[in-house]
Amino acid sequence: MLLTVDMLRIRFGAFSPVDQVTLGVDRGEILGVVGESGSGKSLTATAIMGLLPRIGGQVAGGSIRFDGTDLVDLPESQMRRLRGGRIALITQNPMTSLDPMMRIGPQIDQAARLHLGLGRSAARARSLDLMADLRIPDPASVYDLFPHQLSGGMKQRIVIAMALAGDPELLIADEPTTALDVTVQAQIVQILVDLVRQRGLGLILITHDMGVVAQACDRVAVMYCGRVVELARVDALFEHPRHPYTQALIRCIPRNGMARGTMTAIPGMVPTGMTQPPGCRFNPRCARVESRCRVDIPELLVGPSGNGVACHLAEAA
Amino acid sequence: MIAFTLRRLLLLLPVFFVVSLVVFFIIHLVPGDPIDNLMRAGSTPEQRLQIAAKYGLDRSLVEQYLTWMGRLLTGDLGTSIIQGRPVSTLIAHNMPYSLQLGIAALLFSTLTGIAAGVIAASYQGTRVDDAITGFILLGSTVPSFWLGLLLILVFAVWLGWVPVSGARGWTSLILPVIAAGLGGIALVARVTRIAMIETARQDFVVLLHAKGLPPFLIQLRHVLRHAMVPVVTILGLRIGWVLGGAVTIEYVFARPGLGSLLIRALNQRDYPLVQGCLLMLAMAVIVGALIGDIVQAAMDPRQREARS
Numbered sequence: 001m002l003l004t005v006d007m008l009r010i011r012f013g014a015f016s017p018v019d020q021v022t023l024g025v026d027r028g029e030i031l032g033v034v035g036e037s038g039s040g041k042s043l044t045a046t047a048i049m050g051l052l053p054r055i056g057g058q059v060a061g062g063s064i065r066f067d068g069t070d071l072v073d074l075p076e077s078q079m080r081r082l083r084g085g086r087i088a089l090i091t092q093n094p095m096t097s098l099d100p101m102m103r104i105g106p107q108i109d110q111a112a113r114l115h116l117g118l119g120r121s122a123a124r125a126r127s128l129d130l131m132a133d134l135r136i137p138d139p140a141s142v143y144d145l146f147p148h149q150l151s152g153g154m155k156q157r158i159v160i161a162m163a164l165a166g167d168p169e170l171l172i173a174d175e176p177t178t179a180l181d182v183t184v185q186a187q188i189v190q191i192l193v194d195l196v197r198q199r200g201l202g203l204i205l206i207t208h209d210m211g212v213v214a215q216a217c218d219r220v221a222v223m224y225c226g227r228v229v230e231l232a233r234v235d236a237l238f239e240h241p242r243h244p245y246t247q248a249l250i251r252c253i254p255r256n257g258m259a260r261g262t263m264t265a266i267p268g269m270v271p272t273g274m275t276q277p278p279g280c281r282f283n284p285r286c287a288r289v290e291s292r293c294r295v296d297i298p299e300l301l302v303g304p305s306g307n308g309v310a311c312h313l314a315e316a317a
Numbered sequence: 318m319i320a321f322t323l324r325r326l327l328l329l330l331p332v333f334f335v336v337s338l339v340v341f342f343i344i345h346l347v348p349g350d351p352i353d354n355l356m357r358a359g360s361t362p363e364q365r366l367q368i369a370a371k372y373g374l375d376r377s378l379v380e381q382y383l384t385w386m387g388r389l390l391t392g393d394l395g396t397s398i399i400q401g402r403p404v405s406t407l408i409a410h411n412m413p414y415s416l417q418l419g420i421a422a423l424l425f426s427t428l429t430g431i432a433a434g435v436i437a438a439s440y441q442g443t444r445v446d447d448a449i450t451g452f453i454l455l456g457s458t459v460p461s462f463w464l465g466l467l468l469i470l471v472f473a474v475w476l477g478w479v480p481v482s483g484a485r486g487w488t489s490l491i492l493p494v495i496a497a498g499l500g501g502i503a504l505v506a507r508v509t510r511i512a513m514i515e516t517a518r519q520d521f522v523v524l525l526h527a528k529g530l531p532p533f534l535i536q537l538r539h540v541l542r543h544a545m546v547p548v549v550t551i552l553g554l555r556i557g558w559v560l561g562g563a564v565t566i567e568y569v570f571a572r573p574g575l576g577s578l579l580i581r582a583l584n585q586r587d588y589p590l591v592q593g594c595l596l597m598l599a600m601a602v603i604v605g606a607l608i609g610d611i612v613q614a615a616m617d618p619r620q621r622e623a624r625s
Contacts, residue, residue: 080529080531110525
């Protein structure tokens with residue numbers, strides 16, 4: 001495994017918004033991380049990037065192993081060398097992810113100059129190549145533009161080029177298509193899939209779009225309320241979802257030929273903030289809730305296949 | 318950008334007109350007149366009328382305004398009634414002292430203020446930040462004239478390091494610059510700190526950190542650049558203040574300058590001189606704000622394009 005996150009727990013003061021997060025991704029593999037807003041997907045990504053202290057959080061337990069090194073205890077100076085170098089981040093909103101006062105090109109150059117030690121002109125040549133790879137038309141003139149002169153889809157390609165500039169082995173894409181038009185979304189997902197297949201990158205694709213998961217991912221981690229509730233290969237997940245939450249999520253995917261007014265939603269709300277229910281966090285919304293679900297927190301049991309589920313009723317499912 | 322600048326310059330004409338109206342009528346509506354200051358004890362009402370006629374003070378206000386305006390358009394600010402010298406000469410004579418103090422105070426307060434703001438923002442929530450924030454509060458509430466007196470007492474009277482007053486040599490500039498600059502430091506530091514903290518929360522800064530850039534480089538090369546936009550606006554407003562803002566400081570340190578000139582003219586109801594000084598100061602503030610706007614627009618590529 002390129003990256004293994006094991007029983008990760010994130011703490012902000014006395015509050016742990018993320019707990020018991022276990023997942024992993026290998027080279028040339030795409031791991032989808034799905035879940036509703038507030039399920040802890042982005043925080044997990046922030047933890048892997050080592051950027052939690054910036055927003056006042058910290059890793060309170062578990063491990064994040066990247067290529068054999070535990071990132072949790074890594075000194076900041078060494079973490080900074082990985083960040084943008086071997087591990088790169090693609091953020092959610094391309095509109096706000098670029099420095100509006102700086103030209104496009106130098107923003108892509110930065111990581112290459114920093115991590116690959118390239119000079120100005122070598123970094124520029126590399127950026128232009130990357131832009132061409134990402135099918136950005138006329139890279140040489142885009143290089144000198146300011147962010148506001150580009151469309152959202154183009155900006156997201158620039159953000160991807162920025163992530164690739166340091167020649168990373170692991171890419172974390174945090175909802176890379178959420179802010180984009182539907183047609184552009186498909187292009188961006190395709191670009192990411194191609195990158196993984198051609199360059200052998202590991203990709204963690206955070207999304208709440210089950211369609212994207214089905215289309216692109218090899219394996220999936222389903223998160224709910226800061227916990228991974230199910231970990232499975234993508235085909236297994238869609239054919240035999242084992243956690244009631246996963247089952248409900250899949251039922252919510254709109255399908256061709258659906259009659260008007262038959263969209264499904266999971267009843268109830270995601271518990272917010274510090275008002276987590278006791279026991280299984282999904283129990284207030286679960287259709288098959290039993291009495292022990294309201295008391296005991298189910299552990300995520302990962303089998304030798306790498307599939308796992310955190311549900312008391314999983315065996316019966 | 319050039320069109321934007323030209324448009325803004327053209328707008329200065331109506332502003333100039335309104336300012337001249339306000340300046341003229343404000344001073345004429347204040348009770349008392351310059352004649353009182355010219356009369357010797359025991360003068361007769363006839364002599365009084367004579368003097369009024371000599372300076373055109375017996376005519377209606379509108380007439381007086383039009384005469385003043387007419388001369389103004391030819392570049393003539395008139396002649397001081399009390400001192401008997403051309404207003405422009407008096408202003409030109411006092412201006413260098415004000416510029417000296419104003420520019421030194423502006424530079425001092427801007428550089429110190431930005432540095433303090435950057436440090437406070439970089440160490441947000443720590444004791445360093447608390448100390449600077451406390452200083453900002455102090456600096457924006459302590460009146461500059463009081464600070465000036467305190468500085469004189471300590472450094473000139475007790476320690477004898479610098480002259481008590483006057484404008485001879487650069488050492489006489491130290492205390493006035495500190496006294497006049499303190500409020501500016503507080504203001505610039507506060508704006509810089511808040512702008513830095515707000516910019517640091519933006520997505521693109523997260524991504525800069527994700528690239529592995531050293532935090533101090535991100536702060537200086539990216540965050541500070543954004544934070545400078547509101548700071549430039551404030552500096553623009555303070556350029557005008559360079560000329561006239563240090564009135565009380567000039568008074569406390571008995572320095573010559575536009576401020577001292579204006580205060581004396583006001584006390585003597587020396588209409589042409591008051592009008593000339595006020596007009597200069599008002600235009601300095603307006604032009605300063607304009608320079609701030611133009612620089613700000615030039616800094617931000619989005620505005621640069623929208624206003625081209």
